[in-house]
Amino acid sequence: MYCVDLNSDLGESFGRYTLGMDDKVIPLITSANVACGFHASDPVVMKKTIEMANGAGIRVGAHPGYPDLMGFGRRNMNVSPAEAKAYTLYQMGALDAFCKASGAKMQHVKPHGAFYNMAAKDYKLARGICEAIAEYDPELILMALSGSEMIRAAQDCGLRAASEVFADRAYEEDGSLVSRTKEGAMITDENEAIARVIRMVKEQKVTSITGKDISLKADSICVHGDGANALAFVAKIREAFTKEEIKICPLAEML
Numbered sequence: 001m002y003c004v005d006l007n008s009d010l011g012e013s014f015g016r017y018t019l020g021m022d023d024k025v026i027p028l029i030t031s032a033n034v035a036c037g038f039h040a041s042d043p044v045v046m047k048k049t050i051e052m053a054n055g056a057g058i059r060v061g062a063h064p065g066y067p068d069l070m071g072f073g074r075r076n077m078n079v080s081p082a083e084a085k086a087y088t089l090y091q092m093g094a095l096d097a098f099c100k101a102s103g104a105k106m107q108h109v110k111p112h113g114a115f116y117n118m119a120a121k122d123y124k125l126a127r128g129i130c131e132a133i134a135e136y137d138p139e140l141i142l143m144a145l146s147g148s149e150m151i152r153a154a155q156d157c158g159l160r161a162a163s164e165v166f167a168d169r170a171y172e173e174d175g176s177l178v179s180r181t182k183e184g185a186m187i188t189d190e191n192e193a194i195a196r197v198i199r200m201v202k203e204q205k206v207t208s209i210t211g212k213d214i215s216l217k218a219d220s221i222c223v224h225g226d227g228a229n230a231l232a233f234v235a236k237i238r239e240a241f242t243k244e245e246i247k248i249c250p251l252a253e254m255l
Contacts, residue, residue, distance in 0.1 A: 002246040003254055004201050005162065005220035006234070007031040007143065009063055009112065011049030012040035012072075025225025026052055028234045030250040031059045033110045033143070036091035039065030039073025047098050054104035059250040061108035061143065064091035064129075065115050073113035074180075081128030084119070088132035092140075107252050108162065109133050110143035111150070120148035120176060130157040141251050146216040147175040160255045163217035167197045167237065168224065170209045175216060178209050190233055194240045197221055201246055220251060 010026070011034040012019045019040070026032065032053040035041035041049075053060045064087060065073030079087070092109060099106050111119055111129060119126040126144075130153040133140050138158060144150035146163035154161035168187045170178040178185040187193045200206050200218040208214050223234045241248060 002201050002244075003249050004218060004241070004246055005030050005251045005254065006223055006237070006248055007033055007061075007110070007164070007220050008223050008225050008234075009033045009035070010053070010225075011035045011045050011063075013045045014040055014042050014069065020226040021231060022049060022225070023052060024231055025223075025234065026056050026058055028225070028231070028238065029058060029223065030248055031061060031107065031143075031220065033061050033063035033108075033112075034095055035063050035065070035112065036095045038067045038087065038091055039069065039071075039112050039115075046095060047101075050095070050098040050104055051102050054099075054102050059107040059252060060099060060104050061106060061110055061141075062092045062095045063110055063112050064088050065112035068114075073115060076114045076118060079125075081124045084115075084125050084128035085132040087115075088129045089136060092132065092136050106137070106140060107250065108141040108143045110164070116145065116150075117177065119150050119153075120145045123149040123153060126150040126153035127156070130154045130159055133157070134159055141255055143220055143251070145175070145177070146218065162219040162251045162255060164220045164222055165197070165200045165206070165216055165218040166222050167193050167233075171206055171214060171216075173208045173210055173212050173214060175214055184209055190236060193233070194237055197237060198240060198244055198246070202244070219254060
């Protein structure tokens, strides 16, 4: 029996701005990555999101990003490993306060956006993130891009690491995600995306944007829930997994 986690980035509303359909996506996933106030979210949104996820029995994790609300954390920033460590520690602590208040236990940490993509290729940056996690709570799981420097840094710091793959993103030959600015970065055909995900789980392979097969590990699949079509897509993935005898379960039960 194959086993895989389904995760989604949640709690990304801010003030009067609403983003995503958190209440509808939560029942469809097993792990929620909750924004911590740097790239999105605010204290009220963080509290509400944790309470919703915990009430539904969904495992929660911190989703720290660069301090870039206007750019939604997707713009590259020049920060030192020490700054990356401090940013991660600060955001984990903020989210964990709401976890403790609602009786939830933080399961994992998944960096966001540019923070995630830069650390995937920069070992020193990744090491700063992983040191923060290890010093805060060594039982936490790092969720990061399969085959990335973050996975290596987590292992070096004695952390459990969950390799993440993406249902709707194209891959470069080196295993990195194709930049959203490039044509073909997003997989828009639902059937193609589902077939790719099933192959990732069962064969640990995916076809890159150049047509070359590359190897990866799929512990967790990132799915998005910001739209009616996206929600229907997640439901289709779950249905396809049932037919393929792929069990959906949270990271803490797998690693």
